[in-house]
Amino acid sequence: MKRVVITGLGALTPIGNTVNEFWDSAIKGKTGATRITKFDPTQFKTTFASEVKNFNPENYLDRNEIKRSDPFTQYALYSVTEAFGDSGLNMESLSPFDIGVIWGSGQGGMQTFEDEVKNYTTGGMNPRFNPFFIPKMLVNMASGMIAMKFGLMGINYTAVSACASSNSAIMDAFNYIRLNKAKVMVTGGSEAPITEASIGGFGSMKALSNRNDDPQHASRPFDVDRDGFVMGEGAGALILEEYEHAKKRGAKIYAEIVGAAMTDDAYHISATHPEGIGAIKAMQLAMEEAKLNPGQINYLNAHATSTPVGDISEMKAVAKTFNNEYKNLKISATKSMTGHLMGAAGAVEAILAIKSIQYNIIPPTINTVNIDPQIPQSLPIVAGDALDSKINVAMSNTFGFGGHNGTVIFRRL
Structure with missing residues (x-):
């Protein structure tokens, strides 16, 4: 099996439009939550979200790329451009068939879908759809347009496993290189879910916070x-x-990717298993592949979305997986700052895990004051401020509707 390393990173997030901005904001405990500006949220139960800020695609993409792409694809193209620049790869030294793309997204072109259906229903006597409607909406279009922009002719598809999508993509890209089917893979994830349908739909499920008077907390x-x-x-x-x-x-x-695993809870369409059985197995399998034991994991970037049920089940799973071996472990939940980027969550959290290895700093969990008594109190959760701590190995968890569990492990080379 070939070994796989990370040589380039790119990010567009609610707390930073480059990797350096993102990392700097994360270790300073900044939040991206503000009142929604993409539409008038007045009639919605939740009126705030963590939006990308000061991003104008016209400054980074050409007119045709913008015309033919949904925001989730525009976000992908922007972040991949940064990652390629960071990698220093000489594209001319490689065959285009040696470089592939496996991207992750949960919803794909939700904004395009909403806009086109609205336009059609209000189109009067001659309603019609835009000819770019279907291509812009398709979940796989980000991976396709990344390939077109950079001339990449290798393996290409999109992984869809709800909020575990980009961990699934990273895992698949890792495996294709290990199997010697590619020399370089572009991977990660993007999501543009701050739309009326998404906010309304998740709100009706009671999945979103309603703390409208204090979104930053x-x-x-x-x-x-x-x-x-x-x-x-x-x-x-x-x-x-x-x-x-x-x-x-x-x-x-x-860093090097040394282990990755996926399981499924086979329990509920949206809720995690209350005892975290699937999550336990994913973490165990990833460590087994990495030839590591729980005592060798230094940092866990938890999925921890801030939902009443999900946080408890994940922390129960962590407690059972690590069996009280917390001497070298620290845990934080960076969604407290970024919000939940859905299918892009695993990608941006992988970046924070990798940067934590680079700088030996653990980003904090902000806004956590009183830990729920149902969560094992012995867990070493980093709350409040970033923590200087030696990190050789970092683990990142993501879980998605449908019971999907994904764990990826990174190690200092």
Whole structure:
């Protein structure tokens, strides 16, 4: 099996429009939650979200790219451009068939779908759809347009596993390189879910926080007063590369991917298993593949969305998986700052896990004041401020509707 390393990163998030901005905001405990500006939220139960800020696609993409793409694809193209620049790859030195794309998204072109249906129903005597409606809406279009923009002719598809989508994508990209079916893979995820249908739909499920009078403190993972998650948007991109190829060209290497696993709860369409059985197995399998034991994991970026049920089940799973081996472990939930980026969550959280290895700093969990008594109190949760701590191995969890559980492990090289 080939070894796989990360040589490039790119990010567009509610708390930073580059990786450096994102990392700086995260370790400072900044939040991206504000009142929604993309539409008038007055009639909705939840009126706030974590929007991307100061992003104008016209500054980064050409007219045709914008015309033919939904915001989730625009976010993807932007973050991948940064990641390629960061990687220092000389594209001309590789066959276009040696580079593939596996992207993640849960909803795809939701904004396009909403806009086109509204336009059709209000079109009077001659309603019609835009000819770009279907291509813009398709969930796989981000991976397709990344390939077109950069001339990548290798493996190409999109992984869809709800909020575990980008961890699924990272895992698949990792495996294709390990199996020697690609030298370089572009992976990550993007989501643009701050739309009327998404906010209304998740609100009707009572999944979103209703802390409209104090949105900056609404995402509060593990806290006894949490009342749901904050919707977020954006993208995260990673350039994965076969180790010997990266070493030969003298690439900057952030970390190595050493383990990844997926399971399913087979329990409920939206709720996690109350005892976290599937999550336990995903973490165990990832560590087994990485040839690591629980005592060797230094940082866990938890899925922890700030929902009443989900946070408890994940922390129960962590407690059982680590069997009280917390001497070297620290846990934080960075959705407290970014909100929940849905299908892009795993990608942006993987970036934070990787940067934590680079700088030996654990981003904090903000807004957590009183940990829910149903959560094992011995768990080493980093709340309040970032923590300086030696990190050689970082684990990142993502879980999605449908019972999907995804765990990825990164190690200092």
